[in-house]
Amino acid sequence: MLQCISGIISTKYPFYGFLMMGLLLSCRSEIYFEGAYCIKNVDVIDPLEGLKKGVNVVVKGNKILRIGKVGELKLSPKNVIIEGKDKYLIPGLWDSHVHFYFDQQLALHMPELFLSNGITSVRDTGGAFHYMDSIRQNALMHPKTHPRVKIAGPLIDGNFNVYDGSVLPELSIRTRDVRESIAETEKLVVKGVDFLKAYEMLSPEQFEAIAAIAAREKLRLAGHVPLSMEITHAISLGLNSLEHIKNLELEAVKNSDSMLLARRDMLHNKSLLSGRQLRANIHRAQKQFAVDHIAPYTYQNILDTIKKYNSYQVPTLSIYKVPIYKIFREPFWRKSFELLPKTTRDQWEKSLLGSNDKINQAQKAFSDWIQKTTGAMAKAEIPLMAGTDTPLGYLTPGFSLHYELELMVESGLTELQALTTATLQPAKYFRMEDSLGLVKKDYIADLILLNENPLEEIARTRDIYAVIKDGNFIDKARLDQLQKEISEGLSVSALDQ
Ligand SMILES: [Zn+2]
Numbered sequence: 001m002l003q004c005i006s007g008i009i010s011t012k013y014p015f016y017g018f019l020m021m022g023l024l025l026s027c028r029s030e031i032y033f034e035g036a037y038c039i040k041n042v043d044v045i046d047p048l049e050g051l052k053k054g055v056n057v058v059v060k061g062n063k064i065l066r067i068g069k070v071g072e073l074k075l076s077p078k079n080v081i082i083e084g085k086d087k088y089l090i091p092g093l094w095d096s097h098v099h100f101y102f103d104q105q106l107a108l109h110m111p112e113l114f115l116s117n118g119i120t121s122v123r124d125t126g127g128a129f130h131y132m133d134s135i136r137q138n139a140l141m142h143p144k145t146h147p148r149v150k151i152a153g154p155l156i157d158g159n160f161n162v163y164d165g166s167v168l169p170e171l172s173i174r175t176r177d178v179r180e181s182i183a184e185t186e187k188l189v190v191k192g193v194d195f196l197k198a199y200e201m202l203s204p205e206q207f208e209a210i211a212a213i214a215a216r217e218k219l220r221l222a223g224h225v226p227l228s229m230e231i232t233h234a235i236s237l238g239l240n241s242l243e244h245i246k247n248l249e250l251e252a253v254k255n256s257d258s259m260l261l262a263r264r265d266m267l268h269n270k271s272l273l274s275g276r277q278l279r280a281n282i283h284r285a286q287k288q289f290a291v292d293h294i295a296p297y298t299y300q301n302i303l304d305t306i307k308k309y310n311s312y313q314v315p316t317l318s319i320y321k322v323p324i325y326k327i328f329r330e331p332f333w334r335k336s337f338e339l340l341p342k343t344t345r346d347q348w349e350k351s352l353l354g355s356n357d358k359i360n361q362a363q364k365a366f367s368d369w370i371q372k373t374t375g376a377m378a379k380a381e382i383p384l385m386a387g388t389d390t391p392l393g394y395l396t397p398g399f400s401l402h403y404e405l406e407l408m409v410e411s412g413l414t415e416l417q418a419l420t421t422a423t424l425q426p427a428k429y430f431r432m433e434d435s436l437g438l439v440k441k442d443y444i445a446d447l448i449l450l451n452e453n454p455l456e457e458i459a460r461t462r463d464i465y466a467v468i469k470d471g472n473f474i475d476k477a478r479l480d481q482l483q484k485e486i487s488e489g490l491s492v493s494a495l496d497q
Contacts, residue, residue: 039059045089045454055069064440064445093118093461094121097389098387101124101132113483115145121147122149152193154170156181185209186213224246225247241314251298256298266278319395329357402459448464
């Protein structure tokens with residue numbers, strides 16, 4: 001109607017027409033959003049579009065209701081306004097490789113540790129199902145105060161399982177043959193895991209059976225390359241995410257066939273070693289040799305296969321670099337221990353008392369090679385996801401994800417690519433890219449408001465002004481208070497109060 005009137009006026013009296021249209025537009029465009037809040041004049045960093053300056057973002061309920069340039073989306077002063085000038089809005093971050101089950105005392109505080117560091121979603125890559133399910137359910141019940149948790153349940157391992165609960169925690173299920181692998185995988189499917197994780201001691205036949213179930217159920221299959229196989233084979237069967245780039249190097253050498261035969265021979269395990277010892281022996285016999293003898297053509301062929309199958313790579317650079325380079329001895333890392341609950345802090349400090357600054361050169365070469373490979377993968381446009389393996393290796397939950405992003409950039413990714421590994425890529429991995437991972441209209445409002453531009457320096461993702469979880473605006477004062485409560489051991493689930 002309005003358009004119609006202004007159309008008539010503009011034909012008969014062009015000048016008045018323009019004037020009136022201008023008036024109408026300016027009145028119309030000052031909008032009041034009831035029951036919402038508006039982040040005004042903020043610089044948005046979108047994984048797809050990069051930096052967009054001067055944007056108004058309206059959040060209502062748990063969604064981004066509207067988003068528009070300051071000049072185009074005009075806000076009525078009646079709105080609840082959060083001044084966004086000189087601040088940067090990015091999607092909430094994911095840590096795509098965590099283990100709640102590893103330290104159950106610390107796990108009570110992990111949701112708050114993640115959230116107070118801007119981690120709004122995590123992917124748990126191994127723990128007993130009933131335990132992990134309770135953590136996931138708790139997160140689902142409190143979406144405004146807990147990070148989203150996606151779970152694999154236990155690792156599905158072979159006859160000599162590595163994490164069998166003797167020395168290492170019981171993160172895995174032992175499956176002695178194909179029949180048991182199928183039965184256990186089917187059970188996890190029925191229980192409702194978000195993805196599956198296959199482990200190193202499986203036979204090719206067991207792995208293939210698990211991969212077939214994952215494909216049938218349209219579940220992602222994460223894992224390590226089983227030592228009885230080579231990476232290109234595992235990926236062609238459906239290993240669509242690889243953790244730690246584990247065992248890639250074993251195929252990247254000229255004589256990979258004979259190395260595979262030697263591994264299979266060792267896997268017969270005539271001396272009946274534990275899975276943990278057996279795996280360690282095989283790694284000792286082959287890993288370093290392989291990294292020292294990478295054949296460029298074979299290596300490139302592996303990257304091409306990963307790319308062809310669009311297999312997500314979670315290099316977990318921190319779990320290599322922090323212990324190997326002894327980053328945990330550096331003051332900035334030690335300071336992060338202050339974020340931990342006291343019992344964990346004391347435990348970590350105590351176990352680090354005897355550490356020296358001697359770096360194992362072979363391990364260092366391996367860590368450097370993993371970073372180089374991560375850079376090569378980024379160049380080849382292989383999808384990467386940022387994950388840490390926290391709380392293993394003295395990696396403080398939440399804090400360490402920001403370090404992982406720094407290592408991504410150190411490995412050759414641009415700052416925007418690094419951000420994408422912790423935002424859009426995991427959303428795509430879980431097929432949630434239509435609702436999560438971008439700063440976009442109708443998307444879930446999981447966001448971080450930063451004081452500085454992380455595209456200039458990635459470490460600035462640490463400089464948090466506020467975290468928005470499921471639309472809930474949690475300001476810096478509340479985040480600081482939360483961290484204080486955790487470190488003083490005052491809160492078990494402070495955000496719920
Ligand atoms: Zn792990």
